[in-house]
Amino acid sequence: MRTVNSRSAAVGAAGLALALALTACSKADTGSGSSGSDSTGQSTQALNVVFIPKNLGNPYFDASDAGGKAAVDELGGKYSQVGPQQASPDAQVQYINTAAQQHASAIVISANDPKAIGDALTQAKTAGTKIVTFDSDTDPQYRDVFVNQASxxxxxxxxxxxxxxxxxxxxxxxxxxxxxxxxxxxxxxxxxxxxxxxxxxxxxxxxxxxxxxxxxxxxxxxxxxxxxxxxxxxxxxxxxxxxxxxxxxxxxxxxxxxxxxxxxxxxxxxxxxxxxxxxxxxxxWNPTDLGYLAAYAADSLVKGDISGKEGDSFKAGKLGDFKVGAKGEVLLGDPTAFNSSNIDQFKF
CATH class of the missing domain: 3.40.50.2300 (Response regulator)
Known part of the structure; x- marks a missing residue:
């Protein structure tokens, strides 16, 4: 539904142990996949999307990440969700590093801080991982696209x-x-x-x-x-x-x-x-739709259909067509007001 009205982690043995632990406790294996491109320049890497919410156990991100999983499933890719228990500026860095080390094709992340995760995201991008922020953005240079819930x-x-x-x-x-x-x-x-x-x-x-x-x-x-x-x-x-x-x-x-x-x-x-x-x-807004849209944006980046520049367009499954706006922003839609007259119509 589209609404109409809303430091780096330690390397060496410790880093390896962390990567293995995260793989074991994620909701699905992230996989590795091999990167490459076909004769048209498009990526041939299997879609492998890692969602990193601000914190786990948050009902809002449970809903948004469920939308992301649904989209990744539709696209025939692999989905996983990892993240910290507490939302803090540096808590997401180790999960970004692990996803990049495991060659995730895309990371979809709601940032706890616009700068604190920047170095980790930059390293992930350099390694070939596409970066989509959603819900809460980083400084633009650290990601490819920001999927904004509403203006x-x-x-x-x-x-x-x-x-x-x-x-x-x-x-x-x-x-x-x-x-x-x-x-x-x-x-x-x-x-x-x-x-x-x-x-x-x-x-x-x-x-x-x-x-x-x-x-x-x-x-x-x-x-x-x-x-x-x-x-x-x-x-x-x-x-x-x-x-x-x-x-x-x-x-x-x-x-x-x-x-x-x-x-x-x-x-x-x-x-x-x-x-x-x-x-x-x-x-x-509908957080499930937000996660769904973010996953489709990630897929379009991985395929090379969009680069994050203003004017790029892509199709997001059941949600239809979207365009990339200024500073790489994709807008889901307007907020909805919930009150006694309509709240029972919504189940998220």
């Missing part, structure tokens, strides 16, 4: 307008974000601040806190926000882990119905909180 401006505007509507366009609000270095989060927050200053002068952003995409940390940060700011009228959480944890706290607190909560979440996580009145409306 940053559209997402920021939807969240600001949503909270403004719920609190009568006046009062104190706070932001509960993911990791402090997450590219997408910081981009959205900067745009929200600009929108608030320009269009909502009676709304005051009093605090921005970071739950590191960890449920308990986000839950605790929500409690602390409400204690620190007793006049708080609303919270925006542009992270699926954060909004669900904040909703869980509010749902059993005396602030339920008094402090508005919106942000980015998945319907399956948020359904109970919409139905019990804790949350009126939140936003997202």
């Amino acid at each position: 940053a401006e559209g997402l920021a505007k939807a969240e600001v307008e949503g909270i403004a509507k719920e609190i009568g366009d006046s009062g104190e609000i706070a932001i509960l974000s993911a990791a402090a270095n997450a590219t997408n989060q910081n981009t959205w927050i900067d745009l929200m601040k600009k929108d608030l200053a320009a269009n909502h002068p009676n709304i005051k952003l009093v605090d921005t806190v970071y739950g590191n995409d960890d449920d308990q940390t986000s839950f605790d940060k929500t409690a602390a926000l409400l204690q620190t700011h007793p006049q708080l009228k609303g919270i925006i959480s542009p992270t699926t882990v954060g909004i669900a944890a904040a909703a869980r706290y509010l749902s059993t607190s005396d602030k339920k119905g008094k402090v508005a909560l919106t942000g980015l979440g998945t319907p399956n996580q948020m359904r109970q909180y919409v139905k019990d009145g804790t949350v009126k409306e939140f936003y997202l």
Whole structure:
């Protein structure tokens, strides 16, 4: 479904042991495959895509990576998912290195930091691995294509307008974000601040806190926000882990119905909180489609159908045709608003 409205790891024995361990615990073998090209210059390497989310055990990335697996299966390639348990700037480096050492044809990664994984990605690219970022980008020189879930401006505007509507366009609000270095989060927050200053002068952003995409940390940060700011009228959480944890706290607190909560979440996580009145409306795109599109972009890069330059076009299976925009960006579509009137229509 396309939505219509959202250091290097140590080498030697230790590096070998890590590679073997990662191969054993990945969801599917990454394989090696031999690289090469046919007479047209296109790659003859078997498609072998490694998905590296910000962290494992995150429902959002479970959904997006499932979409990636479906696409890779359709394309007759090999799929695997590896990654850190905790989302931190350097935690993804060892997995990038291992994928490159195993000659993955493509890495699809949601970056925990725009620069920290840059050297590892550059080495992978030099070794012949195509790099697709999705959800959260790196600096452009480190990847071939960025598959963006929705425009940053559209997402920021939807969240600001949503909270403004719920609190009568006046009062104190706070932001509960993911990791402090997450590219997408910081981009959205900067745009929200600009929108608030320009269009909502009676709304005051009093605090921005970071739950590191960890449920308990986000839950605790929500409690602390409400204690620190007793006049708080609303919270925006542009992270699926954060909004669900904040909703869980509010749902059993005396602030339920008094402090508005919106942000980015998945319907399956948020359904109970919409139905019990804790949350009126939140936003997202279909993360399964995002992973699916990222896998097709990876395949097109591996085949040589696209290079990541502006104007390149490719077909992404059931999602149809897409074009590469400025700075190698491919846009999935606009965000969708989820509320009591439509949430049961969505099962992700």
